[in-house]
Amino acid sequence: MTGQRSDARRNYQRILAVAEAEVAAHGADASLEQIARIAGVGSATVRRHFPTRRALLEAIFQERIEVLCEHAHRLSAAEDGRTALLEWLRALVVYAVSARGFANILSYEPPAEELSPHSCGKRIEAAGNPLLQRAIRDKAVAPHVTFHDLLTLAVGIALATEHHEDPDTQAGRLFRLAVEGLSPEHGVAGASGNSGSSVLVTESLPDGRL
Numbered sequence: 302m303t304g305q306r307s308d309a310r311r312n313y314q315r316i317l318a319v320a321e322a323e324v325a326a327h328g329a330d331a332s333l334e335q336i337a338r339i340a341g342v343g344s345a346t347v348r349r350h351f352p353t354r355r356a357l358l359e360a361i362f363q364e365r366i367e368v369l370c371e372h373a374h375r376l377s378a379a380e381d382g383r384t385a386l387l388e389w390l391r392a393l394v395v396y397a398v399s400a401r402g403f404a405n406i407l408s409y410e411p412p413a414e415e416l417s418p419h420s421c422g423k424r425i426e427a428a429g430n431p432l433l434q435r436a437i438r439d440k441a442v443a444p445h446v447t448f449h450d451l452l453t454l455a456v457g458i459a460l461a462t463e464h465h466e467d468p469d470t471q472a473g474r475l476f477r478l479a480v481e482g483l484s485p486e487h488g489v490a491g492a493s494g495n496s497g498s499s500v501l502v503t504e505s506l507p508d509g510r511l
Contacts, residue, residue: 313350316340320351321361328463329358329405358406359421365396365403366421373428383441386432390451391476393429397459398472404459407452425452454479 319340323331333354337344351357372392379385397404406421426448433451436442458475462468 309350312340312342312346316342316347316350317360320357324358324361324402325400327401329354329402331402333357355406358402362400362403362406362421365400366424369393369396370424370428373432377431377435382432382435382439386436386442387480389429389432390455393425393452393455394458394472394476395469397455398462398468401463404456404463408456408460422452 316336320331320336323336323339333347334344337347340347347357351360369389369392373389376385376389379388397407407425429451430448433442433446433448437444437446458472458479462471462475465471
């Protein structure tokens with residue numbers, strides 16, 4: 302039995318290592334059959350360890366999630382709540398742009414879906430939502446903005462720039478546009494107009510910096 306458990310652990314680690322490389326190369330839709338072939342195991346073994354594609358992606362990005370959660374915790378002690386929120390949100394965008402598949406695992410988690418408290422989306426929300434709520438209390442963010450709005454923004458920017466020739470630069474530009482609003486010289490108060498669309502902040506950033 303001990304030998305079987307050791308084999309299972311080795312298979313798990315080998316599959317995970319191969320899957321991480323394949324997702325980095327091909328994105329969240331990387332072939333599970335190809336992962337199994339490279340890892341030297343059967344498809345059934347892959348599915349035994351990772352019953353769903355989401356479960357595999359969750360395992361791949363555990364360390365990145367942990368880093369983001371720790372970053373949010375450190376920022377909770379920052380003096381300025383608005384700056385703390387924007388710094389963390391920008392880090393989330395950077396992570397989502399730099400790691401193919403990361404945005405996909407977050408986008409798989411609509412707010413109405415019942416998720417494990419250990420899922421990527423739940424852990425990200427638990428870490429980042431206190432920063433949002435503090436910024437709202439400080440009147441630096443419109444009160445109707447939800448954490449899901451911010452997550453959708455980060456995921457959308459990452460997915461929209463994934464195939465851009467310079468995704469980091471383009472993602473940074475889109476993030477600044479989202480933060481500043483389309484008309485920063487007028488601020489963004491009232492920018493929702495009649496459409497009811499969400500506004501992230503209630504004033505523009507000086508000099509357009511993040």
